Structure formats: C-alpha cells, structure tokens
Amino acid sequence: MQTQLRNGILIAFGELFLKSEGVRKLFQRRLINNLCFFLEKEKIEFKIHSFRERIFVETNQALKAKKIIKRIFGIAWFSDSFYFFDLKELIRFIDKNYKKYIKKGESFAIRMKKDRKVIDRIAKLIDRKVNLDRPKRELFVEQRDKKHFLYFKKVKGAGGLPVSSSGKVLSLISGGIDSPVAAFLIAKRGAENVWLHFHSFPLVSNASIEKTKELAQVFKKYQPNLKIYFVPFQKAQLEIKAKVPAKYRILLYRRLMFKIAEKIAEKEGCDALVTGESLGQVSSQTLPNIKITEEA
Template structure:
C-alpha cells in the first residue's frame, strides 16, 4: 500500500498532564526530521494521536523503515483519511481488500468522537457484514489473517490496514542532554540507545589510546556505531579524545592493580567537561554490575567519586546475553565485535583491584598530576561531525580493510 498519510499513536505521552503538548510537539518534530529525506512532512495533532502527511505517497515499507526508529511512537499505520460517513468508510474498506482470498478477517473500530451516530461495535458489524457478503471470508476476532482499522476522530475518520509497532519510550529531546562514554565494545552503544529511548539527547564521547596502539581502528569503529544510531536520534557528531599520553603518566606513578580505576576516573573528569560544554547534565556508561573487575560496587563507587555530575547506568541490572540481544536488534553488535583496541586495553595491568576503597584510590591518585592530565586530554579532544549514510573503512577478521555501511 502506498500512502501520503500515517496515523501515529503514542503510549507514555498519553499519561502526561498539562505538559502533554510539549511532548507531542517534540514527537512531531522528530517525525518530521526522520521523514525529511522523502519530503517535507506536516504533522497534525489529533486527540491521542498524530496525523502525518507527506506531499506524495510513499510505500508502506518506507513508513516502516523510518518511523520504527522514532522514540515516543507506540504504533503507527499508513492510513487513508475519510469523511465520517459509514457508507464511505465501508466503500474504502471494500476497495482495499486483498487481491487474494484470506482465511479470516477482522474489522476493528474506535470512536474518539462520541457524537458519531454509530458505536464502535456497530461500525465493526456493519463493515464486517459488507466484507462477508462480498468475499465469503470468515470472521476471526482473535487471530485474523487480515484486519482493517477504523478510527473516528473529531474532524476526520482514518482507515488503515496494517499497524506497526514503534520503539516506545519518549521522544528524544524531552529529558535533557547527557554525555555517553562510548567505547568500541558491545555495552555502551546499547546504553546510549536506552537513554535515547528515555528522551535524552545523547552526546557520544570516545576515548582511544592515541598516539599509541591501534587507535585509528578504534576511532573508525566508534564513528560507525554513532552512524548506526543516528536514525534513533544520536547526535550527529562525536567527541574523540586521545589519552595515550595521560595513561602512560598514570602507569609511571600508580601501582598496576589501580591503573584501570585511575584511567576511568580520568575519563569521567574529561567527559564531564565536554558534556558541560554541550549543555549536558549527566554522564552515561555501559556498566553492568559484576560483569568485569571494574564493575563491582566498590569499583563503581571509586570511579564515581571523581564525578560531580550524576552517572547513569541503564544496563546495570542486565546480563551479557540480554545486552547482546539488544545490540543485535539495533544493529550495533556486528560493528562492536570488529577488531579495534579500546583505550583501557592499552597498558592494561595483569591484575586489577576488584574491591578498591575510595580512600586508597584518592591517595594513589594524589601521586599523579591529574588536573594537568585532564587539561592535556581536553586540549587534544576533537568534535567530529558524523554523517548518517556514509561508510567507514573497518578491518575485517583477516586484517584487510573494507567499507562498512553504518
């Protein structure tokens, strides 16, 4: 089916009170941004839903591809606006019956405008009887093979023939801005996804071991991950911070088991300043409790001690299998497992302390000129634009480079 209209339903936004209009307007803006490559969209706010209109019809697959990545949408459907007239609605349904017979069907109606002279059940029975007379198909109210949806809004009626689930959550932009410590691993991209789902603008910040190690592959992989998350609303730029020199300074001054904790405290301080410059209010990490040595409660407390902003950890209660499943679903998993050294792998000590005390960490960090290292990292940080459709060169499993769409 081709259509220039789609009806969009939200769920969580419907629970809002006097500020619901703000959420609806933000959702409308995000929909327009997501559809801009197929034409300028207008969005009309109807009670409990939005009506999206494009200047020309597009295939249903194009609607699905774009709107399924817009947070705030519960479900949506390409639709046909129609007069609020039962005979006209019946004629539209009959005109759009499947070309091949189906084993069963169902008509579903809802009536926001209670002044319409027919109830939802009466609409369903009337149109369903017309379909049966014309086709002989069987009605199945629980698991139909084909459905038609009739919505009686206040100023129009809407006829749809397929509903598609959206990602849910809140539209990006209603919950403030956060900085994401984006490694090249599996977890942090998923953490960024979940913060986008909660309505945050997410600013990705990637640390690599430059000028040492395989920093170029690490940077390319992080860029590809950001591009993959752009349709969900990730910021169109990436902060890249080389910290190889500060890491080397920490190695010279700190006992080996504490170095990883000090690396991460350094990154928290740098990420805070970059986030603050972007107007952000919190940091986000991909920590999952107990997954690795640096993610015990004691280690997390020692790292967070360096922060002045809240550190949000949306994956804290998820296990690795759950995180991988989500990474596969959003398309970041294959990118995350590509070769590319993470900054904390550079100068990784053979043994990492798992139960550090905050006091011990502070005492060891005092041997390091931490403020000077933070300034050094910030001086080398770059804010790099990230496109949505470009490809990057990533090494494959055999070490050769090839373009990888993001």
C-alpha cells in the same frame, strides 16, 4: 475541491498517554520534529496531520517512510492507513474495495470504539463471515476530529519516549558493546546523547576512533543530531604508568576520565553521565571499584 481520500501512515503514541496534557503536547511536538527531521533527511515528500492521540503522515512514499518510522522512539505502533474527511466517503470506499483486503472464504472483524451503528452499517456491506474472536482479517476504523481512518494491520513501533524529551546526557563510549547499548537505551527513554570517546592514538592504532565513528552512523538513525568529543588520553596514560603501581592504574585512568567527562557535561548542559558499566564484567567494574571511580 479537496480530495476525500488520502493515503499515508497512522501513528499511535506509546507512553505519552501517561503524561499530563501539557507534557503530552510537548512530547508530541518533539516526536513530530523528530519525524520531520528523518523523513526530510531521506527526501520523502509528506504532510503531517496531528491529532490528540494520533499522528497521520500523508505520503505516497509509505514503504520508504515506514522503514524510518519503525526506528523512531516514542511510537507504540503504526499502520498503512486511509484518511477520509467524512463517514460517507469511508463507507463508499469499503463497499467498493473490501474484496481487495478480505479474500473470499476469509473471516473478518471490525474494530471500532463506541459507534455500534457504524459497525453494523459497514458489516452489512461486506459479503464475508464475521468472526470477532479469531478473524482472518481485521478492519480498524477510528474517528479523530470528525475525520476517519481505516487500516488493517498494526506494526509494532520502537516504543519509549521521543529523543530530546527527557533531558540531555553525556555518554562515555568505549571500544566495547556495553557503552553504545547504554547510550541506545537512554535515548529510548527520551534523553538526547552527546558522546565522549577517550583514545590513545598515536600511542596505539586509531581503530577505536574509527569504530566509534561507525557506531555513530548507526546511532544517528535514532537520534537526529549527535555531537562527539574525541579526547586524546595517551599523555595522561604514560604519566600515570610512570608514577602509579600497575594494580591502581586502571582506576586512576577512569577517575581522570570521569573528571574530564564532568567538565564536558557541564559545558554541554548535560544532566547525567552514561557509562555502560556492567557489574563484575571486568576487574574495574566491581562495586568497590565503581564506587572509587564515581568519587572522582
């Protein structure tokens, strides 16, 4: 006989609501794929239940799973939740257990759409004061495909769109903060990242290479897989330095980097380059110089 009560985490989508039915289904599958990748990577035992507007992750390792779910793009909010196969089981559970969640003297409110009769039925079981405007505790009840969910607190998710749902980009990662932040933000909009880092080792130390690798370890907590190109640039730098006046060198470096980046982007099937440029931050990032660079 099937167990009537299941524990886990209920997940609500963010902007997926705004998409057409076909696109929403595609994005939802991508979100589920990303969820499965990260949960499996951490060796969490789980089962996915998919609904039109929700995902339920059935697991007995909720504390560990929530740390992962919190950083997955495409999730508006999530909550510890109980999953019931019928309404009677839900009502019996509330009757027996509400004192664990609503202490004596605390007010409460039941949040449930449409079914006023069910709300009244549950409220009569709870020997606590009702306060719909400013309750101390809230009970959220949802019905999905004749199944019922009960949860008590929503936790804000990472938002955005599922990674790999909005195409692929090549991000140029430098030694500063702007480029990895740009890569993060474009990933939050659903783009899959490939990284490209130009370095001058052994002309200088390999510090920028190591820093990029460290950043990649953090970034891979948000994107399932990350491919990185490390391109040696010291020979080109030395040649430009020998032939070009100092005031033009940085622009020439950047133009050449863009040409190389375009070739790699074409090879990888990327739809755009992400540079992380910040207007006016350095001399090469004025509008005229950015224009010259992008004409490469």
